[in-house]
Each structure stands twice: as structure tokens, then as C-alpha cells.
Amino acid sequence: MEKVRVALIGAGGMANRVHYPSLATFDDVELVGLCDVVPDKLEATAEKFEIAKTFSCYKAMIEETKPDAVYALMPPHVLFDVAMDIMDADCNLFIEKPPAVTTHQTLCLGKKAEDKGLITSVGWQRRYHPLVHHCFEEVKKVGEPHQVVTHFLKPSNVGPNYPYYRGAIDIMHCDAIHAVDALRYYCGLSDVKAVASDVRNLDSWYPLTFNAIVSFENGCVGILHVNWRTGKRAFNFEFHAAGASAYIDADGVGEVTVSSEKEPVVNTTFSEFVDSDEGFMNQGFREENRAFIDAVKSGKQLHNNLQDAVKSMDLVDKIYANSITG
Numbered sequence: 631m632e633k634v635r636v637a638l639i640g641a642g643g644m645a646n647r648v649h650y651p652s653l654a655t656f657d658d659v660e661l662v663g664l665c666d667v668v669p670d671k672l673e674a675t676a677e678k679f680e681i682a683k684t685f686s687c688y689k690a691m692i693e694e695t696k697p698d699a700v701y702a703l704m705p706p707h708v709l710f711d712v713a714m715d716i717m718d719a720d721c722n723l724f725i726e727k728p729p730a731v732t733t734h735q736t737l738c739l740g741k742k743a744e745d746k747g748l749i750t751s752v753g754w755q756r757r758y759h760p761l762v763h764h765c766f767e768e769v770k771k772v773g774e775p776h777q778v779v780t781h782f783l784k785p786s787n788v789g790p791n792y793p794y795y796r797g798a799i800d801i802m803h804c805d806a807i808h809a810v811d812a813l814r815y816y817c818g819l820s821d822v823k824a825v826a827s828d829v830r831n832l833d834s835w836y837p838l839t840f841n842a843i844v845s846f847e848n849g850c851v852g853i854l855h856v857n858w859r860t861g862k863r864a865f866n867f868e869f870h871a872a873g874a875s876a877y878i879d880a881d882g883v884g885e886v887t888v889s890s891e892k893e894p895v896v897n898t899t900f901s902e903f904v905d906s907d908e909g910f911m912n913q914g915f916r917e918e919n920r921a922f923i924d925a926v927k928s929g930k931q932l933h934n935n936l937q938d939a940v941k942s943m944d945l946v947d948k949i950y951a952n953s954i955t956g
């Protein structure tokens with residue numbers, strides 16, 4: 631396969647900001663069609679990325695363009711049927727997070743991918759964040775991390791309307807799951823042994839702060855700190871191994887200190903590290919798209935496939951189920 635034929639569903643925010651700009655940088659990708667149900671968005675996006683064929687029906691697009699892979703970038707509560715149809719048409723699939731509204735839906739999507747032998751990718755870009763990943767590798771040179779912290783804050787307001795899609799999906803499964811998935815990934819994707827958690831509403835009518843200690847079978851402990859009722863937005867990481875520690879602000883500075891060295895072995899910002907102020911370059915989106923295209927070419931499964939995403943959804947369920955605060 632010299633060029634991967636990619637068809638695109640969705641001309642919205644994530645498509646235009648990060649995924650199609652990433653694909654546009656690859657010489658071995660041909661954008662064979664674009665579909666959206668909103669004509670203005672469809673036309674503007676097709677023009678921006680020079681996509682000749684446009685469609686209002688994704689089934690017609692797949693039938694006509696016969697792609698190797700399809701991107702489906704739309705809200706999670708309308709994604710399930712689209713993702714199933716794409717895989718039933720034997721196309722490899724890229725979707726954003728969350729993979730579905732429930733763990734059960736994710737399990738069914740994962741089984742379909744498995745049965746069909748398809749390559750799938752769920753957009754957990756923090757697994758591919760260049761600076762975070764580099765700091766992780768520097769710590770691992772010294773020793774296996776035995777403690778990982780993920781820290782995700784958003785300063786949301788509380789009102790009569792639920793913050794995500796009128797309540798079609800909760801904060802934790804929809805968005806804070808980034809921190810849960812990253813915790814699993816940087817703890818080595820080991821199976822979960824035990825979870826202790828604290829889930830609270832504070833002054834809200836729905837849960838919006840989530841703290842958890844997750845013990846993994848490989849001996850690593852993950853500490854999750856999620857709060858949607860704060861004074862600032864932040865996504866930070868800590869990785870600790872015997873003799874090495876990393877403190878990283880995904881939108882700021884990453885520093886790795888090794889006990890045998892006087893100076894930090896890494897001290898740089900997320901944008902300096904990749905020499906780019908473009909979000910799709912410095913936040914891991916280009917890397918995750920590159921990994922998907924490479925996997926489609928090689929036929930080798932990704933660590934962030936749909937089958938693995940079931941485990942991140944399941945860990946969110948366990949964080950709710952084990953809350954000491956009820």
C-alpha cells in the first residue's frame with residue numbers, strides 16, 4: 631500500500647483543528663472523500679483540505695470511494711451506528727475519545743474490530759504527547775515507574791444544563807477519561823488490581839470531582855486527580871521510579887530529574903520540544919494520526935485500539951462504583 635485511501639466523516643472542530651491538518655502533512659495519505667450533514671461546514675472543510683468528493687451520506691461515500699480507512703469525528707451519542715457501519719464495510723477506523731457512551735457499547739465495537747481483524751484507533755492524544763512521552767522514556771531509562779500521577783482540572787460553572795451534550799454522557803466518561811486512560815497507559819497498561827476513589831458533587835447537582843488510587847497488577851500505583859470545579863485548567867503528569875522523577879505540565883514545562891545528575895536531564899516546554907506552536911504538532915495529534923496510518927499499512931494493532939479502550943471505560947465505571955463518599 632503506497633498511499634492509504636482515507637475517507638472522512640465530520641467537518642467539525644476536532645476535524646478542522648487537529649486531525650485533517652495532521653493528515654495533510656503525510657505524503658502517503660490520499661483524502662478520497664469528506665462527509666458532513668451540514669452543507670456549509672462540508673464545503674468549507676473540503677475547500678480547506680482540497681478534498682474533491684463530498685457527500686451528505688457516509689454509506690454512499692464508503693460505497694463510492696472504497697477507502698482503506700475511515701475517520702468518524704462526531705459526538706459520542708451519535709457515533710455508535712456510524713462506527714459499526716464503517717467496520718461492517720470492512721474499513722479500518724479512527725475515532726475520537728470517548729469511544730462510546732457506555733462500556734457495553736465499547737465492548738461491542740471492540741468485538742466487531744477483533745472479529746473483522748480491523749485496525750482501530752481511539753484518539754487518546756496524551757499517550758502520544760511528544761514532551762510527556764519523552765519525559766516518560768527518560769524516567770524509564772533509569773527504572774520502571776512505580777508511581778504515576780495524572781492531574782486534570784477544568785474551571786467549569788454549574789447551571790441547569792449538563793456540560794456535555796445536554797447530559798447524553800457524563801463528565802468522567804466523556805472528557806475526564808483522558809486522565810484515566812493516560813494513567814493506565816503510563817502505568818504500563820497492566821490490569822487493574824484494586825481501586826479506591828472519592829467522587830463528589832461539591833455545590834453541583836452532578837459529580838464533578840474525582841480522586842482515585844488505582845493499584846495495577848504490575849505493582850505500579852496510579853493516582854488520579856480530576857476536578858471540574860477549579861480556578862484554572864491544567865493537565866499535569868508525574869512519573870516516579872527509583873532514582874528518577876518527572877514533573878510535566880502538558881501545556882507548559884516538563885522536567886526530569888535523575889538522582890545521579892546535578893542538573894535536570896530534561897527541562898523544556900511542550901512547544902520548544904517539537905519547535906512548533908501548532909496544537910496538532912505539540913499535543914500528540916500528529917503522532918497519533920501517524921501511528922494509525924502506519925498501523926493500517928503494516929496491519930499491526932495499536933495499543934490504543936477499541937479493544938483496549940474497553941479497559942479505560944471500565945476503569946471509569948470502577949471509579950464510580952468504589953467511591954468511599956457514595
Ligand SMILES: NC(=O)c1ccc[n+]([C@@H]2O[C@H](COP(=O)([O-])OP(=O)(O)OC[C@H]3O[C@@H](n4cnc5c(N)ncnc54)[C@H](O)[C@@H]3O)[C@@H](O)[C@H]2O)c1
Pocket residue numbers: 639640641642643644645665666667668671686688703704705706708712726727728753755804
Ligand atoms: N481529544 C480531545 O482532546 C478532544 C477535544 C474535543 C472533542 N473531542 C471529541 O471529538 C469528537 C468530535 O467533537 P467535535 O468538537 O469535533 O464535534 P463537532 O460537533 O464540532 O463536529 C462534529 C461534526 O460531525 C457532523 N456529523 C454528525 N453526525 C454526522 C453523520 N451521521 N454524518 C455526517 N456528519 C455528521 C456534524 O454535522 C459536525 O459537523 C467528540 O467525540 C468529542 O468528545 C476530543
